[in-house]
Amino acid sequence: MSGICHGRVVAVTGAGRGLGRAHALAFAAEGARVVVNDLGVGLDGTPDPASPAAQVAAEIRAAGGDAVAHGADIATGDGAASLVTTALETYGRLDTLVNNAGFLRDRMLVNLDQDDWDAVLRVHLTGHFLPLRHAAAHWRAETRAGRTPHARVVNTSSGAGLLGSVGQGNYSAAKAGIVALTLVAAAELARYGVQVNAVAPAARTRMTERVFARAMAAPGTGFDAMAPGNVSPLVVWLGSADSAGVTGRVFETEAGRITVMEGWRPGPTEDSGARRTPAEAGATVRALLTEALTPGAVYGAR
Known part of the structure; x- marks a missing residue:
């Protein structure tokens, strides 16, 4: 087996289903050896008796690839x-390292309790930080030993994190x-040969099946635009040595579309050189807003 990831070892979190599974299969198809992580929980993070990590690893091996299952909780220090x-x-x-694991506990803010807030931030945000930290420590040690790696990290954000999403304050x-x-991470880890990027994917998974209930097919092609596998080629490329020089970027991707996202940067500004009164500050803000770009709409806003 050969491909752009031939010889590389790739760990994918939340790889038992949906996007993670698609990524794991795609990396294996390009020659990577894959560590398939999945805790095996339901959509809301509660225990699920059917752990899918071993099934995906077996699927990869049956296709001629090499994979091992990992079932620990990567939102804990020991698991990561x-x-x-x-x-x-x-x-x-x-x-x-592909950080992908996550789940939803959607509530409007006035109904969102602290447990649901903490649980979602724990799995998504802490579940990105801890594997990244432990992988980075390994790559730093490799660099200090004179073996600077060509390491890659692909994180998973969302349009909800870029624009916001009504009913998803914790997730956003x-x-x-x-x-x-x-x-x-991209700025701090570059010295150790590590590139870090993020994708904001849109695809039909357990988390989005209500949103993307109907397959979007291009007329006459049968192309399922919302299939998770459409996102994986970008993730595989970012995770390969071929992506040299690309770091600190965020890409929105769905179907056949890839967009380089351009985030916060200084817009219109005015410096008075002195302290303003509140009324003066307000007048300045209103004048600046007439020159500023209009923010993108929050998902679900009316």
Whole structure:
């Protein structure tokens, strides 16, 4: 088996279903050896008796690839550390980390309790930070030992994190945090040979099946625009050595579309050189807003 990831070892979190499974299969098809992580929980994060990680690993092996299942909770220090350890003990290296695991507990803000807030931020945001931290520590040690890697991290944000989404304050906050984490990690880890990027995908998974209930097919082609596998080619490329020089970027992707997202940067500004009164500050803001771009609409807003 050969491909752009031939010889690389890739760990994918939340890889038992949906986007994660599609990524794991796509990496394997391009020659990667894959650590398939999945805790095996329901859509809301509660225990599910059917753990899918082993099934995906077996699917990869049946197709001629190489994979190992990992069932620990990557939102814990021990679980995240064991993800890296599994890659090293099984394959002797780790080249790419794809942070993908997550779930939903949607509520309007006035109905969102702290448990649902904490649970979503724990899995999405902490579940990105801890595997990234442990992988980065390994790559730093490799660099200090004179073996600078060509390492890659692909994080998973969302349009909800870029624009906001009504009824998803916890999810939107976590996904926005992932973007900021991506930018910081890209800046801090470059010296260790690590590139860090994020994708904001749109695809039909357990988390979005109500939104994308009907397949969007191009007339006469049978192309299922919302299939999770449409997102994976970009993720695989970002996780490969071929993506050299691309870091600190966020890409929105769905169907056949890839968009480079351009985030916060200074817009119209005015410096008075002195302290303003509140009324003066307000007048300045209103004048500046007439020159500023209109923000994108929050998903679900009317």
